[in-house]
Amino acid sequence: MADQGSLRHMARSLRFYYHAWLRESDWPRWRALCEDLPDWYEEWQSAAELAIAGSRAQPWQIRKVEIEPEDYAAWCRARGRLHNAASRALYATFLGTHAQGESPEEH
Numbered sequence: 001m002a003d004q005g006s007l008r009h010m011a012r013s014l015r016f017y018y019h020a021w022l023r024e025s026d027w028p029r030w031r032a033l034c035e036d037l038p039d040w041y042e043e044w045q046s047a048a049e050l051a052i053a054g055s056r057a058q059p060w061q062i063r064k065v066e067i068e069p070e071d072y073a074a075w076c077r078a079r080g081r082l083h084n085a086a087s088r089a090l091y092a093t094f095l096g097t098h099a100q101g102e103s104p105e106e107h
Contacts, residue, residue, distance in 0.1 A: 017055055018096030019048065020088040021064040029069040034083045065092040065099075 022030050027041040038044050052062055072091050073083065081087045 015060050016096060017058065017060045017062045018065045018089075018092040019052055019055075019062060020092035021048070021066045022088075023066060026069050033069055033073055034088070036084050063096055065096045067091060067095065 022041075022044065024041045024045075031037055031039070038047075052064075055062055067088065072088065075081075075091050075094070076083055076087055081090075
C-alpha cells in the first residue's frame, strides 16, 4: 500500500502532481462512500484549493483529475483499499499517469 510519501515521490518523478477533484454534483455519492469527507462540498473545496496552492511552490505541475465515485469505489475494491484521502490521491495519480501515457507501478 502506498503512503503519502510514496505518492509525492511518484508524482515528483513524473513531473506532475495529480490532485483528486470531486464534483459538487457528485457530493451526496462521495459523502455516502467516504466517511473522511466533510458534510459540505464547499468545505472540502476550500481545503483542496489550499492544498493545491501550497503545492505550487514545488517543482512539478499540478493537474486536477476529476474522479467518478463508482469508478473509484471499484478501483478500491479491486485493490482492497479503504475509501479515504490517501486512496483518492493514489487513484488520481493512477488516472493521471495513464492519461499521460506513463505507466507507474500499479498499486
